[in-house]
Amino acid sequence: xxxxxxxxxxxxxxxxxxKALDSVSLDVARGEIFGLIGPDGAGKTTLFRILTTLMLPDxxxxxxxxxxxxxNPRAIRFRAGYMPGRFSLYPDLTVEENLRFYASLxxxxxxxxxxxxxxxxxxxxxxxxxxxxKLSGGMKQKLxxxxxxxxxxxxxxxxxxxxxxxxxxxxxxxxxLSGIKQGGMPIIVSTPYMDEASRCDRIALMNAGRILETGxxxxxxxxxxxxxxxxxxxxxxxxxxxxxxxAGVRDAVLFGEYIHVxxxxxxxxxxxxxxxxxxxxxxxxxxxxxxxxxxMGHGKK
Amino acid sequence: xxxxxxxxxxxxxxxxxxxxxxxxxxxxxxxVQMILFGFAISTELNDVEVVVATPKMTPAIExxxxxxxxxxxxxxxxxxxxxKVDHCLSSNEALAVVVxxxxxxxxxxxxxxxxxxxxTTAQTATGYLTNILSESxxxxxxxxxxxxxxxxxxxxxxxxxxxxxxxxxxCAMLTSVSIVREKETGTMEVLLVSPIRPVMIVVAKxxxxxxxxxxxxxxxxxxxxxxxxxxxxxxxxALFALSFVYIIxxxxxxxxxSTLVESQMAALLISGMVFMMPVIMLSGMxxxxxxxxxxxxxxxxxxxxxxxxxxxxxxMIEGLGFGYVAKEGLVLTxxxxxxxxxxxxxxxxxxQ
Numbered sequence: 001x002x003x004x005x006x007x008x009x010x011x012x013x014x015x016x017x018x019k020a021l022d023s024v025s026l027d028v029a030r031g032e033i034f035g036l037i038g039p040d041g042a043g044k045t046t047l048f049r050i051l052t053t054l055m056l057p058d059x060x061x062x063x064x065x066x067x068x069x070x071x072n073p074r075a076i077r078f079r080a081g082y083m084p085g086r087f088s089l090y091p092d093l094t095v096e097e098n099l100r101f102y103a104s105l106x107x108x109x110x111x112x113x114x115x116x117x118x119x120x121x122x123x124x125x126x127x128x129x130x131x132x133x134k135l136s137g138g139m140k141q142k143l144x145x146x147x148x149x150x151x152x153x154x155x156x157x158x159x160x161x162x163x164x165x166x167x168x169x170x171x172x173x174x175x176x177l178s179g180i181k182q183g184g185m186p187i188i189v190s191t192p193y194m195d196e197a198s199r200c201d202r203i204a205l206m207n208a209g210r211i212l213e214t215g216x217x218x219x220x221x222x223x224x225x226x227x228x229x230x231x232x233x234x235x236x237x238x239x240x241x242x243x244x245x246x247a248g249v250r251d252a253v254l255f256g257e258y259i260h261v262x263x264x265x266x267x268x269x270x271x272x273x274x275x276x277x278x279x280x281x282x283x284x285x286x287x288x289x290x291x292x293x294x295x296m297g298h299g300k301k
Numbered sequence: 302x303x304x305x306x307x308x309x310x311x312x313x314x315x316x317x318x319x320x321x322x323x324x325x326x327x328x329x330x331x332x333v334q335m336i337l338f339g340f341a342i343s344t345e346l347n348d349v350e351v352v353v354a355t356p357k358m359t360p361a362i363e364x365x366x367x368x369x370x371x372x373x374x375x376x377x378x379x380x381x382x383x384x385k386v387d388h389c390l391s392s393n394e395a396l397a398v399v400v401x402x403x404x405x406x407x408x409x410x411x412x413x414x415x416x417x418x419x420x421t422t423a424q425t426a427t428g429y430l431t432n433i434l435s436e437s438x439x440x441x442x443x444x445x446x447x448x449x450x451x452x453x454x455x456x457x458x459x460x461x462x463x464x465x466x467x468x469x470x471x472c473a474m475l476t477s478v479s480i481v482r483e484k485e486t487g488t489m490e491v492l493l494v495s496p497i498r499p500v501m502i503v504v505a506k507x508x509x510x511x512x513x514x515x516x517x518x519x520x521x522x523x524x525x526x527x528x529x530x531x532x533x534x535x536x537x538x539a540l541f542a543l544s545f546v547y548i549i550x551x552x553x554x555x556x557x558x559s560t561l562v563e564s565q566m567a568a569l570l571i572s573g574m575v576f577m578m579p580v581i582m583l584s585g586m587x588x589x590x591x592x593x594x595x596x597x598x599x600x601x602x603x604x605x606x607x608x609x610x611x612x613x614x615x616x617m618i619e620g621l622g623f624g625y626v627a628k629e630g631l632v633l634t635x636x637x638x639x640x641x642x643x644x645x646x647x648x649x650x651x652x653q
Contacts, residue, residue, distance in 0.1 A: 053494070053651070074496060078496045082494045088486070091486070092315070100308070101308055101309075104307075105495045105496075107304055107496075108304075
C-alpha cells in the first residue's frame with residue numbers, strides 16, 4: 001500500500017441531499033501525473049478537499065503519502081502542495097511577497113527550495129514587484145503553482161489549474177508539470193478539459209460523484225472501443241434528430257462541424273448515409289470525449 | 302513555526318498599509334468623532350434666548366432681569382407685553398418667555414413658558430431659569446453642588462462612550478472582515494492546508510489591529526486631555542489595563558463573527574448593526590440604563606460596552622483607581638476569555 005501516493009477506499013461525502021462523492025476508490029502511484037477528469041459538479045473539488053484534509057468524508061478511508069487523512073492530517077499538511085481551483089493568492093501582495101509568504105508558512109525561506117520553482121519562477125521574474133492581482137491569468141496560475149511548490153511538497157494537488165486560461169498557457173502549464181514529474185513527485189490534477197487527458201499518465205473519468213473509468217488513456221480507449229462515425233449533415237440540427245431516431249444508433253452528439261454517431265455493431269456506414277439529411281459519413285476511432293459521453297449516457301439509462 | 306508567525310504578522314500589516322480605506326477608517330474615524338462630538342455636537346445649551354413679559358415694571362423685577370441677563374448661558378432679548386407671548390415663541394424670537402405676575406413684588410409669582418418643540422433644550426432652559434429666578438427665601442433652600450463635572454460638559458460624558466464605540470468598530474469590524482476576506486478569496490483554503498496552526502492565524506490577524514486600537518486609544522486620550530479638557534484624573538494604569546481587555550474582547554468578537562459568516566458584506570453588517578446598536582442604545586452611553594425596561598436592563602448586562610463605558614467614566618471623570626472598577630474589570634476579563642476560547646474553538650481547521 002505504501003507504494004501508492006494516494007489510496008482511497010469508498011470515500012463518500014454528502015452535502016444535505018446532494019451526494020457529492022459516492023464511494024470513490026482510487027490509487028495514485030508515486031511519480032505519476034494522475035488526471036481527474038469530469039464536468040463541473042462531478043465532485044473533483046470535494047475529493048481534493050478531502051484528500052488535502054480540508055474536509056472529512058462521511059464514509060470511507062484514504063491515505064496520502066502513507067498517512068491517514070483522518071488520523072494524521074498534520075503529517076499530510078506538511079507534505080502536500082495544494083493549488084485550489086480559485087485564485088488563491090493575495091492580490092495586494094507582490095509576486096515576490098506572495099512566494100515569500102507561502103515559503104515561510106511552512107517555516108522555510110524561498111532560497112531553501114528555489115531550485116524546485118526556478119524554471120517557472122524565471123518567467124515571473126520580470127514582474128516580481130507587480131501585485132499579484134494585476135497579473136494575467138496565465139501568470140497568476142504560474143505564481144500559484146510556484147507557491148504550492150516552494151516548500152518542496154511530496155505530493156502536488158492541482159484543482160482545475162488550467163480553467164479559464166488560454167490555450168497557449170495551458171499547453172505551457174502542462175509542459176511545466178511534465179518537468180516537475182521528472183523529479184518523481186506525484187501530481188494529481190483535475191480538469192474539465194478532456195483533451196488534457198493525453199498529458200496524464202493515468203486518468204479517472206468522474207461524473208456525479210462517481211468514478212466511471214480509471215486507467216491510462218489508451219487503456220480506457222481500447223476498453224471502450226466501439227464503432228463511431230463522424231457524420232456531416234446539410235442541417236446539423238435536423239440531421240441530429242433524424243440520426244437519433246435511426247435504427248442501430250445508440251446516441252448522436254454534435255461535435256463541432258461533425259455529428260459523432262455511436263453505433264451498434266450491425267450498423268454500417270452505408271445505412272447511415274441513407275439517413276435523410278446526411279451529406280458525409282466516415283468511420284473514426286473514438287476519442288476520450290466520445291468515450292466519456294458514451295459511458296455517461298449508459299449511466300443515465 | 303516562529304518564522305511563519307512573524308511572516309504572517311508582516312503580511313497582515315502589509316494588507317492594512319496597502320489599503321488606504323482601512324487605514325483611514327482605523328486612524329481617522331476616532332479623531333473625527335472626537336472633534337465632532339467635542340465641538341459640533343453638544344448636549345449643553347448655551348445662549349438661551351429669553352424675553353421677559355411683565356404687566357408693569359417694578360425695581361424687584363428689574364433687578365431679577367438684570368441678574369438673569371448676566372448669566373453666561375442666558376441671552377436677554379428684551380421686554381414684550383403679555384399678549385405677545387405666544388407670538389414670540391412661535392416666531393422663534395425666543396426659546397423661553399418669563400412672565401412676571403402683576404403682584405410679583407408681593408407674592409413673587411412668575412411663569413416660564415418654553416418652546417418644547419425640542420424637549421431637551423426646553424427642559425434645560427427651564428432648569429436654568431428656575432435656578433436663577435427662584436427666591437431663596439424658602440425655609441429650606443437646597444445648596445446644589447455638582448461633583449466631577451460642575452459645568453455639566455457633555456464631552457465628559459461622550460469621551461468614554463466614543464472609546465466604547467471605536468474599539469468595537471476598529472477591532473471587531475476590521476478583524477472580522479479581514480478573516481472573512483481570506484475565506485472569500487480562497488486563500489483560507491491554502492492557509493488551512495498548510496501546517497500553520499489555526500490559533501497562530503488568529504493571533505497573527507489580531508496583532509496589527511490591536512496595535513491600531515492602541516494608537517487610537519492614545520490619540521483619543523490626547524484629544525480629550527488637551528483639546529476637550531477632560532480631566533483624566535484617575536489611575537492611568539487602570540485605564541490602560543481595562544482598555545486592553547476591552548480591545549481584546551472586541552478582537553475576539555470580530556473573530557467570532559468571522560466564524561459565523563462567509564462574506565465580507567455579512568461580516569460588516571453584523572459588526573456594524575448587531576454590535577454598534579447595543580453599544581449606542583444599551584450601554585448607558587446615550588440613555589441611562591436605570592430608565593430602561595427591566596428586560597432591557599438584563600440584556601444590557603451582556604453588552605461589553607455597558608461595563609467598559611461606566612468604568613472609563615469612573616476613572617477619567619471621577620478620578621478613581623483600580624479598586625473601584627474591579628467589578629467591571631472582572632466582568633470584561635471573563636467575557637474576553639470566554640469569547641476568545643469559543644471563537645478559537647469555532648475557528649475550524651477544516652472547511653465547513
